[in-house]
Amino acid sequence: MSLQDQLQRDIQQAMRDRAGERLSALRMMKAAIKNKEVEAMKPLDDAGCFQVLATLIKQRKDSAEQFRKGHRPELAEKEEREIQVIESYLPAAPSEEEMEKAIREAMAETGVTSLKQMGVVMKAAQARLSGKRVDGKTLSDRVRAKLH
Numbered sequence: 001m002s003l004q005d006q007l008q009r010d011i012q013q014a015m016r017d018r019a020g021e022r023l024s025a026l027r028m029m030k031a032a033i034k035n036k037e038v039e040a041m042k043p044l045d046d047a048g049c050f051q052v053l054a055t056l057i058k059q060r061k062d063s064a065e066q067f068r069k070g071h072r073p074e075l076a077e078k079e080e081r082e083i084q085v086i087e088s089y090l091p092a093a094p095s096e097e098e099m100e101k102a103i104r105e106a107m108a109e110t111g112v113t114s115l116k117q118m119g120v121v122m123k124a125a126q127a128r129l130s131g132k133r134v135d136g137k138t139l140s141d142r143v144r145a146k147l148h
Contacts, residue, residue: 003049025085094132102128115147
């Protein structure tokens with residue numbers, strides 16, 4: 001079953017359960033995916049949907065941080081609950097060991113030892129971690145630390 005089909009079924013279930021906050025988050029996810037499809041002028045596959053959901057998570061994290069700075073913890077908590085709903089539809093994040101192994105293998109494969117060629121290592125490491133939900137900033141920080 002595709003991610004979009006799963007979302008539609010979960011929206012219907014949330015309506016039956018009268019789960020307002022979950023329903024709101026699911027509808028927001030479906031709308032974001034639909035907007036991306038309209039923008040791209042073609043249907044999205046699951047990988048494209050995962051990218052949209054990753055963007056939504058990043059937006060929610062930024063919003064929660066701003067709400068906390070603005071002394072609005074109730075709004076920050078709402079954003080964090082939405083993040084949990086969105087994350088439940090994404091593939092699992094790689095473990096620390098998996099990430100380290102991918103970076104080591106990428107460095108060995110590319111033979112890069114200079115920070116100037118960090119992009120080559122990043123691309124190879126991301127290819128090794130495909131199918132997992134990888135935070136680009138975390139991966140970048142780890143690659144940079146290894147190359148120093």
